[in-house]
Amino acid sequence: MVRKLYRNYFKNNVFLKMILLYSGITIVTIITLSYLMFRSMSQSIVEKELDIQKNAMESVSRYLDDKYVAVKDMTIATYRNESLSSNLSYFLTHPFQEYAQHKLDQYYNENADKSTDVLEFLKDQLNNDADIRNLMLYSADQQNLFAFDQNKHFNMVSTNAAHSYIPDAMAQESTHISLPNVWVRTAINQWDSRLFSIRVPLNDKMTLKNIGQLLVFYDADKISNVLSSYKDKLKGDITVISVDGRVLYDSTSQYYEKSYPYAEQTSLYSNKSTKPADKGMYINKLISNEGGYIVIGAVPKNVISQAYNGLRNTIIMISAICIIISIVIPSLFVANYAKRTNGIIKFTRKVKNGDLKARIEDHGEDELGQISKSFNNMMDDLNLYIDRVFKAEIKQNHTELAALQARINPHFLYNTLEVIRMRAISQGAGDVSEMIYILSVLFKSLVQQKEIHLFKDELEACRLYLELFRIRFKDKFSFQIDIDPIHSSRVVMKMSLQPLIENYIVHGIRTERTDNQLSIRVLQEIGFIKVIIEDNGRGIDPQRLAQIKDSLDKPEEEGGSFGLRSVHARLKLLYGASYGIDIQSELDNGTTVIVWFPDMEGKGNQYV
Template sequence: MFASFYRKRIRNSLFGKWILLFALIAVVSIVTLAYGAYSYMSQSVVEEVLDNQKKTMDAVGEEMTRTYEAAQAAVENLYRDQVLADHASFLLQHSFDEYIRHKLDSFYEQSGKGVNVLTYFDNWIDDHPSAEHLLLYSTDRQFLYAFKQQGQSRLIGAHAARSYIPDAMSLDAQPVGPPNAWLLKELGLSARASGLISFRVPISDKNTYKNIGQLLVFYRNDAIERTVRRIGGEQKGSILVLSAEGVVLYDSSGKYVGARHPDADILQSLDAEEKLKQRAYVNKLTNSQAGYTIVGIAPKAEVSEAYGGFRLVILLAAALSIVFVVLLPGALVVNYAKRTGNIIRFMRKVEQGELTPRIPDEKDDELGQIARSFNEMLDELSRYIDRVYKAEIRQKRTEFAALQARVNPHFLYNTLEVIRMRALSQGADDVAEMIYSLSALFRGVVRDKTVYTVKDEIEMCRLYLELFRIRYKDKFAYEIKVKPGTGSAETVKLLLQPVIENYIVHGMRHDSFDNLIEIEAYTDKENVVIEVRDNGTGIPEDKLQAIESYQKQREEESEGGSFGLRSVRERILLMYGEEGGLTVANRSEGGARVTLAFPFRKGEQGLHV
């Protein structure tokens, strides 16, 4: 029974194969999409958790930086006041009793306006509520002056013979770290219960730059706690602040504050996430200058709880999608079959030579696009046939005109030669020379040459200029310069003649005897450049602007300006496209300059030049 159904409905039916294939593809696609959606949503949740963690870490880093900079500012502001800096130096390099006498002497000398460095630090700790203790340590005298928030300041003796504090203060410790245990003991605090972070700033004598002591500020980490709660909220995992030795300065979970973290070595390594990737996501923010590291740890098991509910929803949606996608293909395939048959029917009409029918399908799906593309193809084909037909007619007219123009011109050459011989016999040598130049010029114009080079064009210009040199005698001269290798470049016939004619008609000074036109041809990289310079009247500014304006327009849109220059530009564009160009400008020393540029293309005949 199944075999019969398969033969009738699937094997011998193209649309049955489509339905089966579509169903298989749909099921595989839905399962794949469901898996992809689940992966995407779970990854989005992970990224959201990690982004929230990074923002919290950045905020903690900013809070730590502000605190560290505040401790540094306490010393920097001390240095800015010379009198206060001198008092601080005296205090740290003398006994406390000597400092008291020194302060009283200064008080009397300044008529009751003495400076008290102890008052400065007492006011500073009052201005910073998060600072629990401020310790001023003298390296030379080995005493410790302690200021306490909302408490009395006191002097603590720290002689090396009776205390470990000098040894602890002489250690090369990082600027930020846990408070020293001996200092905490002197203050009556324990490392685990304190919740304090130590910020250490060295103090030097302002005059000798000698290190004379240290300033230690013990901050409570409750400011960091408020920052974590404000930015991170109920975030997954924990935020740690580790010292360079791995001691936990702050822990949002409250487990390891004041103790060395069990994974400190791993967390401070470069590949911490790789080593902990089986159980946690790890982000790190290191301040190498201050010597602490902010670490964000998000256990994967804890993060996965955030997207566990997506799994059931995606499975249910995938099952419903599979049911609907198997029922709908039948109706869709029948509709596609009808529209496909309609397209085939119109294609057969075109195959039989009918170009007027159009497929009436306005839908925007693939078959609708095929129908519109087919209709557009027929429209373009009709226009192409029309263009080719008209082009053939124009081509035949052009060939007919060319044949008429190429009727044997020997009668004209013979006539000019008869006139020239007559002029010679009558002693009119200049007239004979002009007729010879005209005859040679005419031969060059009508000659059908496969490759026309710059050398040929320069020779045509020379013959043309020779006519006017004879005509104007001593009033006119010309110079032609062609750099080696330039004459073999292929070009367009009569490209320079309109430029020369434009000078003769409009730019020549007929009342002067020093009229000069120069033609120079050379190569610039891969281009041929031909400059035509004269010392004539130049081009009026309004006409120069008109020339620049119509050079930017299409030929059919440009009615004004010089027809000769316009024809030169249009022929350059037709021959070389946008690679060719023509520029017109006045010379500062008088006259005008016309520059033609086009790509260097070497003709076969140019090889023998």
């Protein structure tokens, strides 16, 4: 079955092979380019989405760093104020009742303002930062915890080591951002899971001895405000974890008080790196060494793929349209060429079967159209050639018949002319007698059949013809023939000069003048014999001369006599395009006719 289909439709059908080959190449090329373009553009979209997530992560990191710096600035502010620093040291190293008495004495003795009061200072910090949920001071000497909530409610909690683990937790020096300590939560009754803690040690300014800790609980949900500007662009989740892997902030709120599932994988990544945690997830990681936290961005691949699903569908649609267009349109063109080619094949079969009137109906200007026109022109030329050859054979037969009839008994004409000549002599008409004699000789030379016709023969015929008119016009006309004897033996076409001389006698001579002259000169040039026929007759009008020159290359009219066109056409036909006639003339100043012949010696029956 396959072989039959191949044999019937593919084996000898070059156009179908071209279509299939082109279609295959086109489909493979478009699919390959579409895949590469989709891969490049989708990767660009993925990178763009991940860059957006990285920017959001950096915003979160800047927020946390700002809070970390803000807590440090609180301690620096206390050190810069001598009175406040002194009061803070006194506050952390003495019982609260003594500090209260100490401040009261300062008001009475020194008129101190409230800005140097530790508790007022803490309230001011709460006023300055609305993100603070709890602000606490821990006294290492007194083992007391002094706490303010966001509503500025003050609470003092005794954290004696015998009854609380808070002193042990505070003894661990850690300045990292972390989750609030569970014992501190218990002490101040703060159980909100969405908090993160920043702790800074407090030292005595004079002795540099650690006297306590500044502890701040921040609302983790406030981080979401930072991400609000990315709300419509951000894809995936952002999570902040501490160095021990505990969740400080989760944009989805699903990992609070839980272990982050990708904590172990992210520990293997370098800072600011992007890695797939598994086959279905992209992970971005940003580490803060000073703050001791890690910002992680996680986005599922299927979420990012939604960003380029439309692109994929668009590329598939455009690729399909391109494939259809690139196959259908060329196929239509190829089918048209195949149809035209089949028309040419059918035409050749018709011609092969003898239908010479068949023509190809194709008016295109392309290669097939030119081939069709060439075939049609060839058929026209072939038919014309057949007609010409056929008619030429008929003419040749008539010519041969006429020649045979003329050669039946030419002596009858000679004898008749001789009788007339003798009668003219008896009557005393000597000039008539001479003219009849010349005519008889001229007629004999024209009728006589010779194998080789030479220049001397052609010039003798011209001399006899001119002699007739010299006798007729007596002293009004003279002629001169100049030829080197070496040129007399050159072969020449019969009746090639006499018609040109006849044109002068008929059209150029002026009978009212007595100085009519005609000269014939035969010259030799390289490869040519040049004959110059020059007269001083009427000349030719420039417009008429242009018409004559233009008519030289036109076909000879049926039934026309010998003349310029006849001689010119025969010379080109016999010898080639380099030979023929050239005419120069001025009105009332005579005419010059130049005839170009090949330089050939007689070697048999040549152009008789």
